[in-house]
Amino acid sequence: MDIAVAYGYLPHTTGVYVERALVEMGHSVAFVGLPFVSGDGISSGEDRAGFGIDVDVSVINVPDLVLFVDSGLPYFPRGLDRIAAPTAAYLIDVHQNLRLEQEMARFFDHVFVAQRDYLDRFDHPSVHWLPLACDSALHLGREFEKKWDVGFVGNARQDPERLRKLELVADHFSTNDYTKSYPKEEIAEVYSRSRIVFNCAVGDEVNMRVFEGMASGSLLVTERVANGQSDLFEDGVHFVEYSSDAEMIEKIRYYLDHENEREKIARVGQEAALSDHTYQHRCERVIDVATSRPDRMAPIRRLSTSQAKLEYARLYAALRLVEPQLAIAGEFSGRRWNQLTAIYLAAKGLARRVGLMTGATRRLLDLRTRVRSRKLS
Numbered sequence: 001m002d003i004a005v006a007y008g009y010l011p012h013t014t015g016v017y018v019e020r021a022l023v024e025m026g027h028s029v030a031f032v033g034l035p036f037v038s039g040d041g042i043s044s045g046e047d048r049a050g051f052g053i054d055v056d057v058s059v060i061n062v063p064d065l066v067l068f069v070d071s072g073l074p075y076f077p078r079g080l081d082r083i084a085a086p087t088a089a090y091l092i093d094v095h096q097n098l099r100l101e102q103e104m105a106r107f108f109d110h111v112f113v114a115q116r117d118y119l120d121r122f123d124h125p126s127v128h129w130l131p132l133a134c135d136s137a138l139h140l141g142r143e144f145e146k147k148w149d150v151g152f153v154g155n156a157r158q159d160p161e162r163l164r165k166l167e168l169v170a171d172h173f174s175t176n177d178y179t180k181s182y183p184k185e186e187i188a189e190v191y192s193r194s195r196i197v198f199n200c201a202v203g204d205e206v207n208m209r210v211f212e213g214m215a216s217g218s219l220l221v222t223e224r225v226a227n228g229q230s231d232l233f234e235d236g237v238h239f240v241e242y243s244s245d246a247e248m249i250e251k252i253r254y255y256l257d258h259e260n261e262r263e264k265i266a267r268v269g270q271e272a273a274l275s276d277h278t279y280q281h282r283c284e285r286v287i288d289v290a291t292s293r294p295d296r297m298a299p300i301r302r303l304s305t306s307q308a309k310l311e312y313a314r315l316y317a318a319l320r321l322v323e324p325q326l327a328i329a330g331e332f333s334g335r336r337w338n339q340l341t342a343i344y345l346a347a348k349g350l351a352r353r354v355g356l357m358t359g360a361t362r363r364l365l366d367l368r369t370r371v372r373s374r375k376l377s
Contacts, residue, residue: 001064001287002028004057004085008073009036009048012184014092014208015069017135021279024137032057034075054316054324058082065290068108070101074319080107081300081308086290090130094118095203095227100318106299106311110289115205116228125297130285131232132208134215136278138188139270143217149173149256151194151218153187154209162200165248169198172249173256191216195262196252201225206232211277214239214269219262221252232277238269306332 003022007015015033022029035050057066058079066087068077080087089108091101095115105111105124112130113119119129150173156163157179166178175198176190191197197213199222206227213220220239222229235241240255242248255262300308309328316325 002030002061004030004032004060004063004066005069006055006057006066006075006077007033007069008071008075009033009050010071010073011036012187013069013071014090014132015071016184017133017279018067018069018090018283020135020137021283025280025283030060030063032060032077033071034073053321054078054327065287067286068104070104072097074321076104076107076312076315076319076321078312078324080298081303081305086110086294086296087298088112088286088290090114090286092132094121095205103315103318107315109296109298109301110286110293112286112289116231117204117226124299126289126293128285128289129228130282131206131228131277132211133277133279133282134208134211134273136215136274136280138184139192139212139215139217139274144189144192146195147193148176148195150175150196150198150221150252151190152176152178152198152209153182153190154178159200159202162202165200165245166198168245168249169252173252187212188216191218194218195256196221198252199223210239211273214266214273215277217266217270219255219266220269221248221255233269233272237265238272240265 005015005019005022007013009015009031019029019031031048031050032055033050034053036048053075055077056079057077062083063085066080066083066085068087068089070090070092072093087108088110089104090112091104092114094101094113095118098118098121102122105122105127109126111122111124111127113122113127114130114132116129116131119127150169152166152175156166166175169175170178176194182190191213195218197209197216197218197220199207199209199213199220201207201223204225204227206225206229210220210222210229213222214233222239222241224235224241224243233239240251242251300311303311309331313325313328316328
């Protein structure tokens with residue numbers, strides 16, 4: 001199949017693994033996302049050409065499928081209401097940005113949601129649960145000598161509760177530098193060098209670390225959450241779950257002291273992850289749904305051209321993307337009311353962007369003040 005993959009590119013984002021899986025499956029893949037230039041702390045060789053924040057996918061060579069993978073970056077393609085090919089969206093952070101992702105879903109024929117408990121929050125004729133996964137190429141045939149008791153790779157400061165738990169773990173056991181940003185080629189090595197991979201969910205998510213941790217061949221100790229985790233894996237068989245600080249420390253210590261039990265669960269977990277939960281498995285599911293249900297079911301397709309443009313303007317306002325909103329306003333030449341509506345939405349998006357910048361500046365100043373206070377004390 002000829003597949004256009006649209007996402008805001010970052011070296012660690014889900015879209016990278018989805019795109020690579022599609023290529024490995026033999027599909028012809030065209031990237032229609034944002035360009036990327038590597039910087040400090042990001043692995044070299046990742047620079048990538050791309051398109052604008054509002055690339056029109058309806059004017060590219062007609063693919064067999066357009067797949068949008070949400071990356072959290074301010075980017076969204078246009079032309080989804082006009083393209084003949086079926087469209088699909090893989091929405092990842094529904095547990096954090098539900099309202100925005102509900103708005104995005106209206107633009108696609110098929111919607112795939114990473115967190116199961118949010119399925120019924122989408123009013124869409126074709127919505128499906130599609131958990132995150134692992135990239136088998138990063139884990140197969142990689143064995144390293146164990147170096148740490150516990151390993152973690154991710155945004156340690158994303159959530160205060162996650163950072164608190166990591167600090168508690170580090171008080172009792174040896175760990176890698178969990179505050180460091182690792183290139184994706186080193187993540188699997190960190191996990192493989194750890195006797196236990198630790199996970200703490202944000203918002204009860206079943207995140208990528210669940211699958212990557214098990215795929216590494218180390219024991220995963222993860223928070224007990226909903227969102228289908230117990231349907232995918234069994235506690236004590238594929239991984240180990242905890243619900244409190246005391247249980248977390250107790251189970252880490254127990255499995256560090258009982259190597260045979262630890263390694264047995266780790267092997268079973270790795271087999272399960274690599275046999276059923278890779279990104280190739282997820283892509284097979286997307287393609288199966290998109291090809292077996294040929295109807296174009298995206299709500300945006302039922303709107304007139306003018307109505308669709310205004311829906312785009314509203315979405316870009318939510319994404320704080322002013323430039324494409326102004327471009328839409330310019331397309332309403334001679335239609336004063338629609339043009340004024342688009343301009344109003346652009347102003348709304350600008351206000352949100354300024355508010356976001358003001359909030360970030362305020363947090364930065366507060367941080368500098370606290371640092372100076374500590375130095376003086």
